Amino acid sequence: MVEALIKAKTEEERLLEFLRSIFLLxxxxxxxxxxxxxxxxxxxxxxxxxxxxxxxxxxxFPLTLLMFFHRGKWVRYPFLLWMLVSVLTGILGAYYHLVWNAQDAEVSLWSLAGFLEAFKGSRPVLAALAHTHVGAVAFVVGITIRD
Structure with a gap:
């Protein structure tokens, strides 16, 4: 990222590399x-x-940090794979938080009232989705990089 930002020739390339750097950060x-x-x-x-x-x-963290200095396939492909792992971790975490909250509250997730009760439970569903957010943002950065 840093090297690409420095080597950018046009205003559009500089803006694109700057935005990639911000989202990667x-x-x-x-x-x-x-x-x-x-x-x-x-x-x-x-x-x-x-x-x-x-x-x-x-x-x-280290994979993302490494992306600032190396954009080659040997860094980018493991980075992209790990970002998908992060997305999956967040989705599964949110699901399990919902299930456990529903069990604690003794409600069904298949009704709107039960779902809302489980969503507000003691295990924060949105906190688990934070990994989905971080992984998705970084994944989009990774797939927009051309060799």
Missing amino acids: IAMVGFVFYGMEHWILDHWTETWQSKIPFFVSLVG
């Missing part, structure tokens, strides 16, 4: 903050599955 900061949030707040249970978002952030 947003993703990188997201991985840092979500990883720190899980670690500092001890935001997991006894199960290994609850640590998955932390490890997704732990791997996502």
Whole structure:
């Protein structure tokens, strides 16, 4: 990203590389903050599955940082794959948060009232979707880069 921003010849190329850099920075900061949030707040249970978002952030941060300095296939393809892992982690996390909240509240997810009750439960559904957001933003940046 940095090299492409410096080498951009036209105003449009500079703007495109600048926007890519900004969105990549947003993703990188997201991985840092979500990883720190899980670690500092001890935001997991006894199960290994609850640590998955932390490890997704732990791997996502250096891959995103590396994208600022190298855009080759050997960096970009693992980066794109990991961003899809982040998206999937967020979607599955939101689903499981909904299911567990519905079980705690003893409601059905198949009714609007039950869904809304589960959505407002003790496990934040939107927090799990943060990984989906970060992964999707970074994935879009990665797929717009041409060799």
